Amino acid sequence: MVRYAEITGWGKCVPPSVLSNSDLEVLTDTSDDWITTRTGIKERRISHVNVSDMAVVASLHALAAANLEPTDIDLILLATCTADLVIPSAASLVQAKLGATNAAALDLNAACSGWIYALNVGTQMVRSGGHNRVLVIGAEKLSFLLDFTDRSTAVLFGDGAGAVVLEATEEPVGLRSVEIGTDGSVADILCVPGVGTAGNRYQGDPSDYAVHMDGPEVFRRAVTAMGEASSRVVEQAGLSVDEVDLLIPHQANVRIIDATARKLKLAPEQVFVNIASYGNTSAATIPMALTEALQEGRVEPGANIVFAAFGAGLTWAAAVVRWGRRVEPLGTSDAHLPPVDKTAAELLEANVAFYGEGRRSE
Numbered sequence: 355m356v357r358y359a360e361i362t363g364w365g366k367c368v369p370p371s372v373l374s375n376s377d378l379e380v381l382t383d384t385s386d387d388w389i390t391t392r393t394g395i396k397e398r399r400i401s402h403v404n405v406s407d408m409a410v411v412a413s414l415h416a417l418a419a420a421n422l423e424p425t426d427i428d429l430i431l432l433a434t435c436t437a438d439l440v441i442p443s444a445a446s447l448v449q450a451k452l453g454a455t456n457a458a459a460l461d462l463n464a465a466c467s468g469w470i471y472a473l474n475v476g477t478q479m480v481r482s483g484g485h486n487r488v489l490v491i492g493a494e495k496l497s498f499l500l501d502f503t504d505r506s507t508a509v510l511f512g513d514g515a516g517a518v519v520l521e522a523t524e525e526p527v528g529l530r531s532v533e534i535g536t537d538g539s540v541a542d543i544l545c546v547p548g549v550g551t552a553g554n555r556y557q558g559d560p561s562d563y564a565v566h567m568d569g570p571e572v573f574r575r576a577v578t579a580m581g582e583a584s585s586r587v588v589e590q591a592g593l594s595v596d597e598v599d600l601l602i603p604h605q606a607n608v609r610i611i612d613a614t615a616r617k618l619k620l621a622p623e624q625v626f627v628n629i630a631s632y633g634n635t636s637a638a639t640i641p642m643a644l645t646e647a648l649q650e651g652r653v654e655p656g657a658n659i660v661f662a663a664f665g666a667g668l669t670w671a672a673a674v675v676r677w678g679r680r681v682e683p684l685g686t687s688d689a690h691l692p693p694v695d696k697t698a699a700e701l702l703e704a705n706v707a708f709y710g711e712g713r714r715s716e
Protein backbone atom coordinates (compact mmCIF):
# COMPACT_ATOMS: atom_id res chain seq x y z
CA MET A 355 0.00 0.00 0.00
CA VAL A 356 1.25 3.47 -0.88
CA ARG A 357 0.78 5.74 2.10
CA TYR A 358 0.03 9.45 1.90
CA ALA A 359 -0.40 12.01 4.67
CA GLU A 360 -3.63 14.01 4.57
CA ILE A 361 -4.31 17.20 6.50
CA THR A 362 -7.49 16.26 8.36
CA GLY A 363 -7.59 18.92 11.09
CA TRP A 364 -6.60 22.56 11.43
CA GLY A 365 -6.72 25.21 14.11
CA LYS A 366 -5.16 28.43 15.35
CA CYS A 367 -4.62 30.37 18.54
CA VAL A 368 -4.55 34.14 18.55
CA PRO A 369 -3.63 35.90 21.81
CA PRO A 370 -6.24 38.51 22.76
CA SER A 371 -4.01 41.60 23.28
CA VAL A 372 -3.80 43.71 20.11
CA LEU A 373 -0.89 46.09 19.45
CA SER A 374 -1.89 48.54 16.73
CA ASN A 375 0.39 50.64 14.56
CA SER A 376 -0.72 53.70 16.54
CA ASP A 377 0.31 51.94 19.79
CA LEU A 378 3.76 51.49 18.19
CA GLU A 379 3.93 55.20 17.36
CA VAL A 380 4.13 55.76 21.15
CA LEU A 381 6.92 53.22 21.66
CA THR A 382 9.23 54.07 18.76
CA ASP A 383 9.79 56.58 15.95
CA THR A 384 7.40 55.15 13.38
CA SER A 385 4.01 55.86 11.81
CA ASP A 386 0.93 53.92 10.83
CA ASP A 387 1.40 55.21 7.29
CA TRP A 388 5.00 53.92 7.02
CA ILE A 389 4.16 50.49 8.48
CA THR A 390 1.04 50.08 6.33
CA THR A 391 2.62 51.10 3.03
CA ARG A 392 6.00 49.38 3.54
CA THR A 393 4.72 46.12 5.11
CA GLY A 394 0.91 45.79 4.90
CA ILE A 395 0.70 45.31 8.68
CA LYS A 396 -1.98 47.17 10.67
CA GLU A 397 -1.82 45.32 13.99
CA ARG A 398 -0.29 42.29 15.71
CA ARG A 399 -0.92 40.24 18.87
CA ILE A 400 1.20 40.25 22.02
CA SER A 401 0.97 37.05 24.04
CA HIS A 402 0.61 36.96 27.83
CA VAL A 403 1.36 33.22 27.84
CA ASN A 404 4.15 30.99 26.54
CA VAL A 405 4.54 29.30 23.17
CA SER A 406 3.46 25.90 24.48
CA ASP A 407 0.18 27.40 25.76
CA MET A 408 -0.67 28.87 22.34
CA ALA A 409 0.40 25.61 20.66
CA VAL A 410 -1.94 23.60 22.90
CA VAL A 411 -4.98 25.75 22.07
CA ALA A 412 -4.25 25.59 18.32
CA SER A 413 -3.76 21.81 18.60
CA LEU A 414 -7.06 21.27 20.47
CA HIS A 415 -8.89 23.05 17.63
CA ALA A 416 -7.03 20.95 15.05
CA LEU A 417 -7.82 17.73 16.93
CA ALA A 418 -11.51 18.65 17.15
CA ALA A 419 -11.59 19.38 13.40
CA ALA A 420 -10.16 15.89 12.79
CA ASN A 421 -12.44 14.32 15.45
CA LEU A 422 -9.43 12.90 17.29
CA GLU A 423 -8.35 12.72 20.92
CA PRO A 424 -4.85 13.77 22.06
CA THR A 425 -4.08 10.10 22.78
CA ASP A 426 -4.63 9.29 19.07
CA ILE A 427 -1.53 11.32 18.14
CA ASP A 428 1.77 9.45 17.85
CA LEU A 429 4.12 12.33 16.97
CA ILE A 430 4.17 16.05 17.78
CA LEU A 431 6.37 18.34 15.66
CA LEU A 432 6.53 21.91 16.91
CA ALA A 433 8.13 24.42 14.57
CA THR A 434 9.35 27.33 16.67
CA CYS A 435 12.34 29.55 17.30
CA THR A 436 10.86 30.93 20.52
CA ALA A 437 10.44 27.82 22.67
CA ASP A 438 9.39 28.41 26.29
CA LEU A 439 12.77 27.08 27.45
CA VAL A 440 15.99 25.69 25.98
CA ILE A 441 15.41 22.54 28.05
CA PRO A 442 12.96 20.84 27.77
CA SER A 443 11.58 21.31 24.27
CA ALA A 444 8.30 23.22 23.99
CA ALA A 445 6.93 20.14 22.21
CA SER A 446 7.42 18.12 25.42
CA LEU A 447 5.39 20.71 27.31
CA VAL A 448 2.68 20.55 24.65
CA GLN A 449 2.63 16.74 24.88
CA ALA A 450 2.10 16.92 28.64
CA LYS A 451 -0.50 19.71 28.57
CA LEU A 452 -2.49 17.93 25.84
CA GLY A 453 -2.20 14.56 27.58
CA ALA A 454 -0.90 13.11 24.29
CA THR A 455 0.62 10.19 26.13
CA ASN A 456 1.24 8.10 23.01
CA ALA A 457 3.20 10.80 21.18
CA ALA A 458 6.90 11.42 20.81
CA ALA A 459 7.55 15.15 20.68
CA LEU A 460 10.24 17.41 19.33
CA ASP A 461 10.88 21.03 18.40
CA LEU A 462 12.12 21.95 14.96
CA ASN A 463 13.79 25.32 14.40
CA ALA A 464 13.96 26.58 10.84
CA ALA A 465 12.60 30.00 11.88
CA CYS A 466 9.92 31.39 9.54
CA SER A 467 10.28 28.39 7.19
CA GLY A 468 9.84 25.96 10.09
CA TRP A 469 6.26 24.90 9.56
CA ILE A 470 6.88 23.79 5.95
CA TYR A 471 10.00 21.95 7.13
CA ALA A 472 7.88 20.24 9.83
CA LEU A 473 5.12 19.41 7.33
CA ASN A 474 7.75 17.72 5.20
CA VAL A 475 9.24 15.78 8.13
CA GLY A 476 5.80 14.75 9.41
CA THR A 477 4.68 13.65 5.94
CA GLN A 478 7.80 11.53 5.45
CA MET A 479 7.30 9.92 8.88
CA VAL A 480 3.75 8.96 7.90
CA ARG A 481 4.71 7.80 4.41
CA SER A 482 7.49 5.61 5.75
CA GLY A 483 4.98 3.85 7.98
CA GLY A 484 6.56 4.85 11.28
CA HIS A 485 3.71 7.12 12.37
CA ASN A 486 -0.01 7.38 11.66
CA ARG A 487 -1.24 10.62 13.19
CA VAL A 488 1.04 13.62 13.53
CA LEU A 489 0.43 17.09 14.93
CA VAL A 490 2.39 19.68 12.93
CA ILE A 491 2.38 22.95 14.86
CA GLY A 492 3.88 26.39 14.21
CA ALA A 493 3.88 28.56 17.34
CA GLU A 494 5.87 31.67 18.17
CA LYS A 495 6.25 34.42 20.74
CA LEU A 496 8.46 36.79 18.77
CA SER A 497 7.55 39.66 21.13
CA PHE A 498 10.02 38.09 23.59
CA LEU A 499 12.89 38.64 21.13
CA LEU A 500 12.11 42.21 20.09
CA ASP A 501 13.36 45.58 21.26
CA PHE A 502 10.14 47.57 21.06
CA THR A 503 12.11 50.81 20.86
CA ASP A 504 13.84 49.60 17.65
CA ARG A 505 11.59 50.57 14.74
CA SER A 506 13.52 48.43 12.24
CA THR A 507 12.17 45.21 13.80
CA ALA A 508 9.46 46.06 16.40
CA VAL A 509 6.81 46.85 13.79
CA LEU A 510 7.17 43.59 11.87
CA PHE A 511 6.53 40.66 14.19
CA GLY A 512 3.75 39.25 16.38
CA ASP A 513 2.70 36.20 18.40
CA GLY A 514 0.39 33.30 17.55
CA ALA A 515 0.05 29.61 16.73
CA GLY A 516 -1.43 27.31 14.13
CA ALA A 517 -1.61 23.53 13.92
CA VAL A 518 -2.67 20.75 11.58
CA VAL A 519 -3.26 17.03 12.01
CA LEU A 520 -1.70 14.70 9.44
CA GLU A 521 -3.25 11.25 9.04
CA ALA A 522 -2.17 8.28 6.97
CA THR A 523 -4.38 7.55 3.98
CA GLU A 524 -4.29 5.59 0.72
CA GLU A 525 -5.80 8.55 -1.15
CA PRO A 526 -3.17 10.43 -3.20
CA VAL A 527 -3.48 13.67 -1.25
CA GLY A 528 -1.22 15.79 0.94
CA LEU A 529 2.30 16.86 0.02
CA ARG A 530 2.88 16.47 -3.75
CA SER A 531 6.22 18.24 -3.95
CA VAL A 532 8.45 20.11 -1.56
CA GLU A 533 11.73 21.98 -1.44
CA ILE A 534 13.57 22.96 1.72
CA GLY A 535 16.85 24.88 1.61
CA THR A 536 19.37 26.69 3.79
CA ASP A 537 22.23 29.15 3.32
CA GLY A 538 23.94 29.33 6.71
CA SER A 539 26.84 31.39 5.33
CA VAL A 540 24.74 34.57 5.65
CA ALA A 541 22.96 33.63 8.88
CA ASP A 542 24.17 36.82 10.58
CA ILE A 543 21.85 39.07 8.55
CA LEU A 544 18.91 37.81 10.64
CA CYS A 545 19.78 36.63 14.13
CA VAL A 546 19.50 37.08 17.89
CA PRO A 547 23.17 37.14 18.93
CA GLY A 548 22.85 36.73 22.71
CA VAL A 549 20.10 34.20 23.45
CA GLY A 550 21.50 30.68 23.65
CA THR A 551 24.74 29.15 24.84
CA ALA A 552 26.84 31.36 22.53
CA GLY A 553 25.55 34.44 24.33
CA ASN A 554 27.46 36.16 27.11
CA ARG A 555 25.44 34.93 30.04
CA TYR A 556 27.09 37.21 32.57
CA GLN A 557 27.75 40.49 30.76
CA GLY A 558 25.39 40.51 27.80
CA ASP A 559 24.60 43.72 25.96
CA PRO A 560 20.78 44.14 26.13
CA SER A 561 20.59 44.60 22.36
CA ASP A 562 22.02 41.09 21.94
CA TYR A 563 18.76 39.68 23.30
CA ALA A 564 16.75 41.13 20.42
CA VAL A 565 16.34 40.36 16.72
CA HIS A 566 19.06 41.97 14.52
CA MET A 567 18.11 42.15 10.87
CA ASP A 568 19.41 43.68 7.68
CA GLY A 569 15.86 44.21 6.44
CA PRO A 570 16.52 45.22 2.82
CA GLU A 571 18.97 42.32 2.28
CA VAL A 572 16.54 39.79 3.81
CA PHE A 573 13.81 41.31 1.64
CA ARG A 574 15.82 40.84 -1.59
CA ARG A 575 16.73 37.27 -0.74
CA ALA A 576 13.16 36.40 0.35
CA VAL A 577 11.68 37.66 -2.93
CA THR A 578 14.12 35.60 -4.99
CA ALA A 579 13.99 32.42 -2.90
CA MET A 580 10.23 32.27 -2.38
CA GLY A 581 9.46 33.05 -6.02
CA GLU A 582 11.95 30.57 -7.46
CA ALA A 583 11.23 27.74 -4.99
CA SER A 584 7.47 28.15 -5.56
CA SER A 585 7.93 27.86 -9.32
CA ARG A 586 10.09 24.76 -8.91
CA VAL A 587 7.63 22.91 -6.62
CA VAL A 588 4.74 23.67 -8.96
CA GLU A 589 6.76 22.17 -11.82
CA GLN A 590 7.87 19.18 -9.71
CA ALA A 591 4.24 18.49 -8.84
CA GLY A 592 3.55 18.22 -12.57
CA LEU A 593 1.25 21.23 -12.49
CA SER A 594 0.97 24.27 -14.67
CA VAL A 595 0.45 27.58 -12.88
CA ASP A 596 -3.15 27.54 -14.14
CA GLU A 597 -3.76 24.51 -11.95
CA VAL A 598 -2.69 26.29 -8.75
CA ASP A 599 -5.81 27.17 -6.77
CA LEU A 600 -4.38 29.04 -3.80
CA LEU A 601 -1.03 30.41 -2.63
CA ILE A 602 -0.68 30.58 1.16
CA PRO A 603 2.63 32.34 1.66
CA HIS A 604 4.58 33.20 4.80
CA GLN A 605 3.31 36.59 5.94
CA ALA A 606 6.44 38.75 6.44
CA ASN A 607 5.75 41.69 4.14
CA VAL A 608 2.90 42.19 1.69
CA ARG A 609 5.43 43.35 -0.91
CA ILE A 610 7.24 39.97 -0.67
CA ILE A 611 3.87 38.21 -1.00
CA ASP A 612 2.95 40.28 -4.08
CA ALA A 613 6.32 39.51 -5.70
CA THR A 614 5.88 35.77 -5.07
CA ALA A 615 2.36 35.88 -6.54
CA ARG A 616 3.64 37.77 -9.61
CA LYS A 617 6.33 35.13 -10.15
CA LEU A 618 3.60 32.45 -10.22
CA LYS A 619 1.34 34.74 -12.32
CA LEU A 620 -1.47 34.38 -9.79
CA ALA A 621 -4.42 36.76 -9.51
CA PRO A 622 -4.97 38.46 -6.11
CA GLU A 623 -7.96 36.22 -5.35
CA GLN A 624 -5.66 33.18 -5.58
CA VAL A 625 -3.44 34.46 -2.75
CA PHE A 626 -4.32 34.32 0.93
CA VAL A 627 -3.14 37.38 2.88
CA ASN A 628 -3.87 38.08 6.56
CA ILE A 629 -0.68 39.98 7.44
CA ALA A 630 -2.67 43.14 8.29
CA SER A 631 -4.09 41.46 11.41
CA TYR A 632 -1.11 39.55 12.79
CA GLY A 633 2.19 40.72 11.25
CA ASN A 634 4.94 38.15 10.94
CA THR A 635 4.38 35.31 13.41
CA SER A 636 7.31 33.34 11.94
CA ALA A 637 6.59 29.57 11.82
CA ALA A 638 2.95 30.22 12.76
CA THR A 639 1.95 32.37 9.77
CA ILE A 640 1.13 29.57 7.32
CA PRO A 641 -0.88 27.23 9.61
CA MET A 642 -2.78 30.28 10.94
CA ALA A 643 -3.47 31.46 7.38
CA LEU A 644 -4.46 27.95 6.24
CA THR A 645 -6.96 27.72 9.11
CA GLU A 646 -8.48 31.08 8.19
CA ALA A 647 -8.55 30.17 4.49
CA LEU A 648 -10.58 27.05 5.34
CA GLN A 649 -12.89 28.99 7.66
CA GLU A 650 -13.51 31.56 4.90
CA GLY A 651 -14.33 28.86 2.33
CA ARG A 652 -11.23 29.64 0.24
CA VAL A 653 -10.17 25.96 -0.01
CA GLU A 654 -12.12 23.70 -2.39
CA PRO A 655 -12.07 19.90 -2.19
CA GLY A 656 -9.07 18.64 -4.19
CA ALA A 657 -7.46 22.10 -4.35
CA ASN A 658 -3.80 22.50 -5.22
CA ILE A 659 -2.31 24.76 -2.56
CA VAL A 660 1.18 26.26 -2.70
CA PHE A 661 3.00 27.17 0.51
CA ALA A 662 6.19 29.27 0.47
CA ALA A 663 8.36 30.75 3.22
CA PHE A 664 11.70 32.40 3.97
CA GLY A 665 13.43 33.15 7.25
CA ALA A 666 16.40 33.12 9.59
CA GLY A 667 19.05 30.53 8.94
CA LEU A 668 18.76 31.65 6.23
CA THR A 669 16.13 29.10 5.32
CA TRP A 670 13.53 28.81 2.60
CA ALA A 671 10.81 26.29 1.80
CA ALA A 672 8.01 25.75 -0.68
CA ALA A 673 5.50 22.97 -1.13
CA VAL A 674 2.46 21.92 -3.12
CA VAL A 675 -0.32 20.20 -1.18
CA ARG A 676 -3.28 18.51 -2.80
CA TRP A 677 -6.21 18.97 -0.46
CA GLY A 678 -8.52 16.02 0.29
CA ARG A 679 -12.29 15.86 -0.04
CA ARG A 680 -13.24 17.40 3.27
CA VAL A 681 -12.99 21.15 3.80
CA GLU A 682 -15.32 21.32 6.81
CA PRO A 683 -14.21 20.47 10.36
CA LEU A 684 -15.69 17.29 11.87
CA GLY A 685 -16.00 19.01 15.23
CA THR A 686 -15.20 22.21 17.07
CA SER A 687 -13.48 23.03 20.36
CA ASP A 688 -13.98 25.90 22.79
CA ALA A 689 -10.30 25.82 23.83
CA HIS A 690 -8.95 29.30 24.50
CA LEU A 691 -6.17 31.04 26.38
CA PRO A 692 -6.70 32.26 29.94
CA PRO A 693 -8.00 35.85 30.04
CA VAL A 694 -5.56 38.75 30.31
CA ASP A 695 -6.20 41.96 32.25
CA LYS A 696 -3.50 44.02 30.49
CA THR A 697 -3.40 45.82 27.17
CA ALA A 698 -0.66 44.89 24.70
CA ALA A 699 1.17 48.11 25.57
CA GLU A 700 1.00 47.22 29.27
CA LEU A 701 2.40 43.75 28.54
CA LEU A 702 5.37 45.51 26.89
CA GLU A 703 6.15 47.91 29.77
CA ALA A 704 9.05 45.78 31.05
CA ASN A 705 10.46 45.52 27.50
CA VAL A 706 10.43 49.26 26.98
CA ALA A 707 11.94 49.86 30.43
CA PHE A 708 14.70 47.29 29.69
CA TYR A 709 15.67 48.81 26.35
CA GLY A 710 15.31 52.36 27.61
CA GLU A 711 13.47 55.29 26.22
CA GLY A 712 16.59 56.94 24.76
CA ARG A 713 16.26 55.41 21.31
CA ARG A 714 13.08 57.38 20.60
CA SER A 715 14.98 60.65 20.71
CA GLU A 716 18.01 59.39 18.74
Ligand code: UT7
Nearest residue numbers: 384385388392466505506509569570572573606607664665
Ligand atom coordinates in the same frame (compact mmCIF):
# COMPACT_ATOMS: atom_id res chain seq x y z
O1 UT7 B 1 10.30 36.36 7.82
C1 UT7 B 1 11.55 36.71 7.34
C2 UT7 B 1 12.07 37.79 8.13
N1 UT7 B 1 11.91 39.11 7.74
C3 UT7 B 1 11.56 39.62 6.55
O2 UT7 B 1 11.21 38.98 5.61
C4 UT7 B 1 11.63 41.12 6.43
C5 UT7 B 1 12.25 41.52 5.14
N2 UT7 B 1 12.45 42.96 5.05
C6 UT7 B 1 11.44 43.85 4.95
O3 UT7 B 1 10.27 43.47 5.00
C7 UT7 B 1 11.76 45.28 4.72
O4 UT7 B 1 13.13 45.40 4.35
C8 UT7 B 1 11.51 46.19 5.95
C9 UT7 B 1 10.01 46.30 6.17
C10 UT7 B 1 12.18 45.61 7.18
C11 UT7 B 1 12.06 47.58 5.70
O5 UT7 B 1 11.45 48.14 4.53
P1 UT7 B 1 12.36 48.80 3.41
O6 UT7 B 1 11.44 49.29 2.37
O7 UT7 B 1 13.41 47.80 3.01
O8 UT7 B 1 12.95 50.05 4.17
P2 UT7 B 1 14.47 50.40 4.52
O9 UT7 B 1 14.97 49.50 5.59
O10 UT7 B 1 15.24 50.51 3.25
O11 UT7 B 1 14.27 51.85 5.12
C12 UT7 B 1 13.73 52.94 4.33
C13 UT7 B 1 13.58 54.14 5.25
C14 UT7 B 1 14.82 54.45 6.04
O12 UT7 B 1 14.90 55.87 6.21
P3 UT7 B 1 15.84 56.75 5.28
O13 UT7 B 1 17.23 56.21 5.45
O14 UT7 B 1 15.32 56.55 3.87
O15 UT7 B 1 15.65 58.14 5.79
C15 UT7 B 1 14.55 53.84 7.39
O16 UT7 B 1 15.27 54.44 8.44
O17 UT7 B 1 12.54 53.89 6.21
C16 UT7 B 1 13.07 54.08 7.53
N3 UT7 B 1 12.40 53.13 8.42
C17 UT7 B 1 11.29 53.42 9.09
N4 UT7 B 1 10.55 54.55 9.16
C18 UT7 B 1 9.45 54.52 9.95
C19 UT7 B 1 12.77 51.84 8.68
N5 UT7 B 1 11.88 51.29 9.53
C20 UT7 B 1 10.96 52.25 9.80
C21 UT7 B 1 9.80 52.29 10.61
N6 UT7 B 1 9.08 53.42 10.64
N7 UT7 B 1 9.38 51.22 11.31
